[in-house]
Amino acid sequence: MPLRLKDLVKTAKANIDEITCDQVEDYQAQGYKTLDVREAAEYLDGTIPMSLHIPRGILEPKCDMCFEGHESELSDLNQPWIIFCQAGGRGALAAYTMKQMGYTNVINLAGGFNAWKAFGGPIETPPIEDGLIRCDHPWNPGFQGE
Numbered sequence: 001m002p003l004r005l006k007d008l009v010k011t012a013k014a015n016i017d018e019i020t021c022d023q024v025e026d027y028q029a030q031g032y033k034t035l036d037v038r039e040a041a042e043y044l045d046g047t048i049p050m051s052l053h054i055p056r057g058i059l060e061p062k063c064d065m066c067f068e069g070h071e072s073e074l075s076d077l078n079q080p081w082i083i084f085c086q087a088g089g090r091g092a093l094a095a096y097t098m099k100q101m102g103y104t105n106v107i108n109l110a111g112g113f114n115a116w117k118a119f120g121g122p123i124e125t126p127p128i129e130d131g132l133i134r135c136d137h138p139w140n141p142g143f144q145g146e
């Protein structure tokens with residue numbers, strides 16, 4: 001029988017760890033960075049401050065060190081990441097994928113950004129210039145430094 005979305009998410013969640021919003025600050029203090037895997041339109045609506053934004057659709061190439069378009073911020077397989085999406089499903093799939101690709105410390109934010117908003121966590125709107133996400137900001141892939 002073909003697998004459904006709920007089956008895929010269930011399998012992912014069975015193979016990863018999740019944290020709740022009230023744990024985020026502690027994890028960040030331990031060195032975890034946040035990774036927003038939502039689509040650009042969702043990201044532009046607001047995100048957890050200083051999150052790296054890599055949409056789920058291009059996660060694998062950005063994580064693959066052998067791929068020339070990989071994301072340098074994802075080069076360290078031991079860097080701990082808190083992954084989040086809008087409601088927790090894509091984040092679980094992303095965390096599971098990254099784990100399979102060798103990342104040793106990836107966890108999903110249960111409930112995603114919806115839970116974060118309900119929790120009242122800090123939210124920042126990514127910098128935009130002329131309708132485009134600024135690429136010279138450390139939040140964004142491709143940032144080369146000042």
Ligand SMILES: O=S(=O)([O-])[S-]
Pocket residue numbers: 085086087088089090091112
């Ligand atoms: O993938 S989702 O949980 O953000 S709808």
